[in-house]
Amino acid sequence: MGLNLLSLNSVVKFAEQWNSRSKPALQVLxxxxxxxxxxxxxxxSKYGYDAHMQVNHxxxxxxxxxxxxxxxxxxxxRIVNGNSILYSMGYVDTNDLNSTQKKLKYNxxxxxxKSKLAQVMFSSILQKNLPLEAGTSVGCVSHGRVLLKW
Known part of the structure; x- marks a missing residue:
């Protein structure tokens, strides 16, 4: 099954295809x-969202x-969201998710x-809103620094 995170239509189509299957149920995302x-x-993206925000969050x-x-x-x-320690440097302005309204140059x-902090915030809110008896947990994990030595 194909999935393109720059296309929200692709995300919806993927989920519809997965959910239409009778088995197996999903245990880890x-x-x-x-x-x-x-x-x-x-x-x-074609939806007008900053590419970082759309793909990462x-x-x-x-x-x-x-x-x-x-x-x-x-x-x-469980839902496991790959994240980054850089979320700690983010600031989410809900009135300017695309970073277009500020006078500062885009960075x-x-x-x-910002997109990684939004993901942490979403994960926390989703976890808090899932009833304990649902048996589904949500969390973020940071991969940390990866060094390759050849």
């Missing part, structure tokens, strides 16, 4: 895709919500950290 376009100009959040029926059927289940690192 790992949202681990992300983009970080360092020092590149700001890019927008909106699409995984939408996917998580749309797959909740299958996750609840597969209980105990891809700030857009990335």
């Amino acid at each position: 790992v949202n681990n895709s992300e983009i970080l376009s360092i020092k590149e100009p700001q890019k927008f 909106f699409a995984p959040a939408l996917l998580s919500i749309l797959l909740l029926p299958s996750l609840l059927k597969g209980s105990p289940s 891809s690192s700030k857009a990335y950290s």
